[in-house]
Amino acid sequence: MNFTLKVWRQKNASTPGKFVTYEAKNISADASFLEMLDIVNNELDSKGEEAIMFDHDCREGICGMCSLHINGLPHGPKLQHQEDPAPGEKPRGRTTCQLYMREFKDGDTIVVEPFRAKAFPIIRDLVVDRSAFDRIMNKGGYISVNTGTAQDANCLPIGKKEADLSMDAAECIACGACVASCKNASAMLFVSAKVSQFALLPQGQPERYKRVVAMVDQMDKEGFGNCTNEGECEANCPKQISLANIARMNRDYIWAKVMS
Amino acid sequence: MALNSNIPSGPIEKKWENRKFEMKLVNPANKRKYTVIVVGTGLAGAGAAASLGELGYNVLSFCFQDSPRRAHSIAAQGGINAAKNYQNDGDSVHRLAYDTVKGGDYRARESNVYRLAQNSVSIIDHCVALGVPFAREYGGMLSNRSFGGAQVSRTFYARGQTGQQLLLGAYSAMKRQVEAGKVKEYTRHEMLDLIVVDGVARGIVTRNLITGKLESYVGDAVCLCTGGYGNLYFLATYAKGCNVTAIWRAYKRGAYMANPCYTQIHPTCIPVTGDYQSKLTLMSESLRNDGRVWAPKKAGDNRPPNQIPDDERDYYLERKYPAFGNLAPRDISSRAAKEACDEGRGVGPGGRGVYLDFRDAIKRDGLAKIRERYGNLFDIYQEITNENAYETPMRIYPAIHYTMGGLWVDYNLMSNLQGLFVLGEANFSDHGANRLGASALMQGLSDGFFIIPYTMGGYLAHVKPGDPKWKIDTNHPVVKDTEREVQARLDKLMAVKGKRPVDVLHRELGLAMWEKCGMARNEKGLKELLQTIPEMRSKFWKDVAVTGEQGELNQVLERAGRVADYMEFGELLALDALERRESCGGHFREESQITEGPEKGECKRDDENFCHVAAWEYKGEGNAPVRHTEPLNYEVFKPATRSYK
Amino acid sequence: MNFSSIVKKTFMAFTGLALVGFLVTHLAGNLMIFSPEKFNAYAHMLEQNPLLVPAEIALLAIFLVHIYMALKLTAENRAARTESYEVRNTAGESTWASRNMMITGVIILFFVIIHVKMFKYGDKTGAGGLWGLVIREFKQPQVAIFYVASMIFMGFHLSHAISSALQSLGALKPGVRPKVRRLGAVIGWGLAIGFAILPLWAWLIAKDEPSMPNIQIKLGAADLPRGTSTSTSTPAGAENKPAAPAHAE
């Protein structure tokens, strides 16, 4: 297959960027999107031109390192249902590294941009700085327990339902697609996923309200926008983190403020 | 220098306790005067940073990703073992230790393995306390599953993402220390060299991947927790950034490299489909519970699988291992698949694949049942291959998945280089010649959370942080020298200005390694390999195309540096494989197999001559490395033939 | 003062819901327009109420807080993405309404100002009193069309607003959001259509003022100073109903 790529090139944070057009020729339909970029890059390398920089690591949809805004959506076009879905079942989410070229049409023009948000400054080309997420986590994305002080694990029974809900929230891979897709560049889905994971577990209760306030305040400081309940974040989230987490976080936050 | 494994005295179950008591303690008020450098933020690194920070040491934590949470540990799927005996099925610390020693084909250090099994219990407790959402039963108790190589159900899991959840737990503990000011994070920093002052590891030289500047950091001790080197083979289940650089540089500064030839090959991965492919994806081994593995009987039979009648199919695992059938252990199934393909009976593009067929299971249990059990995996398979495995059989092939070898460490996890500690997959590990499923996560956490905080104290208690003779800063001449050498290497890479992309050269190296030093190895092949690698290396230094500049984010340069190290390391691995003239675990030497009886074709261990760790010492550019050995003594678990027939 | 994002959202949601509450009662009151007597009586009753002024002040305050927060949120949200995307798509969740709350909000604001000027500060002393004023205004096509058009924008605003407010306040449990979203949109559009019917009816169906047989102006208030008139009309045709009690001046 052949594609025309319009790729955002930007030397560094302070230099303005622009789109550059590349041709990707003879690409196997079974190649992944990142493999297609590898091929383009290899060609650039052999011509002595600068390769396109993009973040990636695991290439199996779990590390959260890959990003890219492809044809107007973070992680590219969403999966469609293959066959008759069970009622209410949504197609699985996926990351850019799990996107395959067969989903495009031969001859397509594909626009590739970095995730854009003030809180995610561009480092180079398609690589952005998501360390804001880490700073939010510093403020309370943990349960304060020192190594070696824990009781036997089964002394703390946790209902399967709560455990499952907590696990649903814990699946977040911190990719930042929620921020990228949100018209307000809001990080509510990411923050609420972590807040919810702990709010749903008994271990998380002692710091529950302190945590939510500290994490949300840091989120605001980082310059993310405010959520106006668009719902795009959930629809673009590769791990399908639910908006119910945002509601839960709002509830906890309001409650924390009312109580103090 | 003699290898002193430094194993504590006493009966095996008391060794660790004895050691903890023997070691000197650091006065709590003094801990803040020490600085420990921790490279890597996987389970081992994040655990170490967190636990050392909790104790009050100053920790500098490094990783090359943009966040510590993205370390490769995140990709582990299956689960983590622990001798909790929650299922009341007869598990114990002793049994877990035994299974691990046997699974490693009696090539692991027994005392370490025993301690690992002891710590496994606390790991689960601690992880639950950290909020790791393990799978649970309706009654609220933790749930377990069974895993390969064990007859008890002792594997704890969190959906198909155990590694992610455990890593996020360790990461969160580390984040707490970051907030407390005890841990300083340096993300997007790649360690490019080790700073050794007077024979003691004191710091690292890193490249800030954003600015491209070299930055050195010094402290009182260094922990390398930098993971495995499986990417040497190019196609592997590893994340793309995994590298040997950190431990290779330490090796070149004097740390011994142990058993590099021990690599693990996982039988059920999605096969290679074309030369555009950048990595291989693991499909859970659990699929073999219901799927039947086969290859066509006739070589070159390329009819669609569903048109090949049953009597023209070779269900070779069932045929060769009637007792275990499709559930034969990893190394054995991997080799059997290779054999079939070597005979030209492989399927799919390139003929490197065999079928994993669910037709009979679907007939027996119904589509719904199979979908319920494996739907998620079938989806992944479909996304990657665009084939519907409910209708046509899956194609699978073995792939590199884990590396048991690594830097040599003593019982305290300290290398032969004073002050250099090595944790997790980066050390030569507790797994001997083969690792059992669900035990790498256990080892990473055990090393990071439950061993290093003690042994680091034991080491630092002998160090006087205020002593002017000990104190150094980044202006120390050794630091400057090391920086200069790193700079020279980078300059050299930039200066090549060749035409061949790094990936292409890496792929060639990987392919050669895979062919000659993959699932099966023989003397002739290894000798050829030892010829080709230096040729490839010199071609690399002539042809490699490194574009861009040094003083900026430059992923091409990053990759080139890693591959340059693989070009050297591959040679040592091949040499180690050549010198280990026996078969054991993942290291299968064709010359050393059982030639008759029911075990025909299986690994033939040579306990007489090879019941030891091989630790390689670097002797300088152009000189052959020296092979040291550490004999392995089994006091409790006496070596026996490892049979699965 | 600098509130955190969630506090701002909470204000937004509470004020928004209060405004929805006002709209519901306002619509209920306005639906009496089909009966001039009741309509005027109701208006009269309201004006009698000593709580009216405090209520009006509260309503104004709510509006102002809602608008202030809206401006602040929107400004911050714009600032959160300095460079915009070349291509932007939706994965199907966001709606035109949700993306354009500020635009629809400003239209509502514009509408309310004109509206209040027109009716609250309009000349209610003509034939038919307040009712007559309303009908007369709506008989002008441009007014009726302006109203209907404004209501369409208000419908968009509300179609997102109600479920959004509940989500902001954390009232939504897992799984119910899609339902609440639909319900919120139905209520929102219901309100908008409810309001829009009034000008349409007045314009196209209601009988013209001269042929308003039921209405007689009993008490011309023209000679009273504006604003002191509390009883401007009494439906004379309501034989069996007592006339609205004339206010003792």
Ligand SMILES: Cc1cc2nc3c(=O)[nH]c(=O)nc-3n(C[C@H](O)[C@H](O)[C@H](O)COP(=O)(O)OP(=O)(O)OC[C@H]3O[C@@H](n4cnc5c(N)ncnc54)[C@H](O)[C@@H]3O)c2cc1C
């Ligand atoms: C697909 C897959 C599935 C697996 N499933 C299981 C399983 O189910 N159960 C199980 O027990 N094990 C499993 N394993 C094995 C297990 O995940 C790993 O062995 C283990 O997580 C290694 O942890 P680690 O902390 O040693 O290193 P890693 O997690 O690999 O971390 C390495 C760290 O070092 C850093 N680093 C590396 N090089 C440098 C450098 N030069 N400079 C700076 N930083 C550097 C990286 O940034 C990273 O933070 C699996 C492995 C794979 C590949």
Ligand code: HEM
């Ligand atoms: C009767 C009039 C109005 C009603 C009933 C109303 C109602 C609401 C409600 C319920 C919300 C949802 C709040 C939330 O999501 O938490 C909302 C949001 C909003 N309103 Fe209004 N509103 C009205 C007028 C206005 C006006 C006059 C403006 C602007 C000048 C405005 C601007 C906004 C904006 C920008 C939002 C989106 C903000 C957000 O969701 O965070 N609204 N409105």
Ligand code: HEM
């Ligand atoms: C379209 C149909 C509507 C009709 C027929 C209508 C009618 C009226 C009338 C007659 C009054 C004057 C009451 C008096 O002075 O006693 C009034 C006041 C008012 N209306 Fe409406 N209205 C309509 C829609 C709306 C809408 C959609 C809004 C809000 C967005 C609104 C907001 C107000 C406000 C704020 C006042 C002033 C209330 C006060 O200060 O007491 N109206 N309306």
Ligand code: SF4
């Ligand atoms: S919530 Fe979803 S989209 Fe956002 S960071 Fe987590 S996984 Fe990515």
Ligand code: F3S
């Ligand atoms: S898309 Fe944005 S507005 Fe809220 S619901 Fe999601 S964060």
Ligand code: FES
């Ligand atoms: S590269 Fe890890 S999620 Fe895509």
